Amino acid sequence: MSLRTFGVALAMAVALPAPAAVRIIRGPTPIVSGQASAPGDITLMNDRLAVGLAVETAPPWAIPRGALIDAAPVVGGVIGKDRLTFGDFLPNSWIAWPSSRQDVRIVKQHAGEAIVEAVRNWADVEIRTCYTLREGEDAVHLSVEMTNRGTKPVEQALSGFVLWTLGGHFFGVPGIARGSDGPTTGAMADRIVGYDRDWAIAMHMADFDRFGFGGRDLYRRTTLQPGESRTFQGTLQVVPRGDLAPIVAAELAGSSQGAAHISGQVTQADGTRVAAPVVVAEKDGTPFAWTLGQDGRYALSLPPGRYRFYATGQGYNESKRVEATLAARATRSQDFSGLQPPGRVRLTVREEGSAAPLDARIGIVQGQQPLVEYLGRSTFFTALDHVGDAEFALAPGEYRLSVGSGAGFTTKPATVTAMVAPGQTWTSEVRIPRLFRPEADGWYAADMHHHSDQADGSTPPADVARSELAAGLDLLFVSDHDLTTSHRALAAIAARRGVPFIPSAELSPSWGHFNVYPVKLDEPVRLEMATASAADVFAEAHRLGATAIQVNHPYVDGEGYLSSVDRGVAHGGFDPAFDLLEINGSSGEGDGKVVDRAWASWSTNRPYFLSAGSDVHDVWNSVSGSVRVYAHVDGPLTAGRFVDAVRRGQSYVTRGPLITPDHDFGTTVAVAPRESVTIGFKLQSTTGLKRASIVHDGKVERVVDYAGQATALLSIPVITPSAGWYALTVEDTAGKRANTNPIWIAPRR
Structure with a gap:
């Protein structure tokens, strides 16, 4: 790579120029927590913003150097915290x-x-x-x-x-x-x-x-x-x-249509001003912009048109909607009143029967859900250290809340109606019946693709843990792009809660992404992803201590390794030295190709087993463990034993149905001549079973239909002792599927 820079190299400024002046800083960026940390990197800044250019630092996701990777506001001469991963x-x-x-x-x-x-x-x-x-x-x-x-x-x-x-x-x-x-x-x-x-x-x-x-x-x-x-x-x-007001103003500055202006004040029901009001503008029924006011007042410039406005604030209810047609260069004064401050909800979530406290996810099904997300969440979780207890603020009003533990795999969510009054706390206890207990048979679940608040994620480690535990997962897991920053925090939480933790990293060259696990705590990723081959990636995985390499979203264009291999753009071409193919939660349309590729490998001497992960970045808008791996572990559950079981194929992947076999997946059943053997399975679903497809050597041999029952037993008689394998695809009445790894059949010698 060639790196040329011209002009005078500037050291980190000791005395800053006049506040409004533009300046260039060579070296590690002064942006707080910025990524551009190399001696040759460049920071551009004035009195309003600072941005960092990666000249020597490697940008994320194998983007070539010479890209914007840091940005922060500057207020009163003080540079703020980095808020950008990549924008270019x-x-x-x-x-x-x-x-x-x-x-x-x-x-x-x-x-x-x-x-x-x-x-x-x-x-x-x-x-x-x-x-x-x-x-x-x-x-x-x-x-x-x-x-x-x-x-x-x-x-x-x-x-x-x-x-x-x-x-x-x-x-x-x-x-x-x-x-x-x-x-x-x-x-x-x-x-x-x-x-x-x-x-x-x-x-x-x-x-x-x-x-x-x-x-x-x-x-x-x-x-x-x-x-x-x-x-x-x-x-x-x-x-x-x-505040989107200056952002809309920038749009208007480049437009010839002229601006319309609306302003006013926002008050509570008692007449006092709302300190930091938010006024939202909807256009043609669609949220268009908002402004964050100060001291009860707001102002917003907009393109001409017909709008509907309402006012709110953090924890406040929404005012009545006001419709207005704004003409170019027109000015309208519009006040909003009657806002009420928040109340609180306090929930205790217990298992029906045992009264054991449950980790739970609480979502607003009906009721006010803020458009501007810093004003309040629509999803909440029970506490980490006070299991089963949740308390949070909501705007006054009537709500229907969904309270779930297990993400619909082992329980059905409960629904409660809450009446929230200003300044008051609404309290309730929720009991959830546990329908299935896979762990009783040694089957444990993990989400093998999950992000925290690093790179493109937005979920702090504590909330990763709360979300994964609320999903009924038995192990904690995190995999950020080329980073291990959140490992230590999650390891501490896992130890406090007494659950295993699998530390991972998503190694992310531009032509394919790979989760590697478990990796050593505090060991950073050192590989240069922009130039790495598949062999380099796999070597880095082993240097990090990983025993399993998972190909993430294998057929997604750009980031799917197998797709890149097929198009001839994977560095180093196809390298077979990986272990697992992922069923990905955010790219479900590719499940079929992944399963077909796994099936084809099971008839060779290099089988690739199925794994699964939700690929959640934001736990408040996506569900952890929506697709997961169940693995069979003999003895006490540990991260190492779980990963070994997944790597050996003693597992299945599911978006809903549960499967318990009487012979482990990933193993071989030996059959003597003229001997008849039956392979049995227990199938379960909280929404009811629809069908099960018996797959023999890559072809569907038989389909068994169900009438929506929660539990069913399925048997596969093996009469002719010939080499081959069997697997299942099980579908529930909600259309969610589970795919197993194979059970091989071989003649007994």
């Missing part, structure tokens, strides 16, 4: 990015403006990015020229800007359903936003035509003939509060 340009979504050139130079360094240029390649395509920061502005401007230097066309690349903040919440383009990918039909704005109460970061791109990764990525379909170029303009905006 991608030439073709997250599909493997082979890059052999990353040149970075300082183009301009002046008190009024600074420009840094990064030139990188994506195979034969040159990507030239200029990062411009001006005095007094709250945004860095990104101008990208993408040129095809090769001899073949680049066709239908997904090129554009992405935003992955460090923690916080996400607010996508208005008019687009959360989690959407594909065309931009219905989009009302040009920005995506990560935010929390004390910061917000927006990525603006005016001419995008596609979404990616659940609406977090803004792309334009791009075709380049040899020698042809395209330009892309993006803006990374950083503000010091969770």
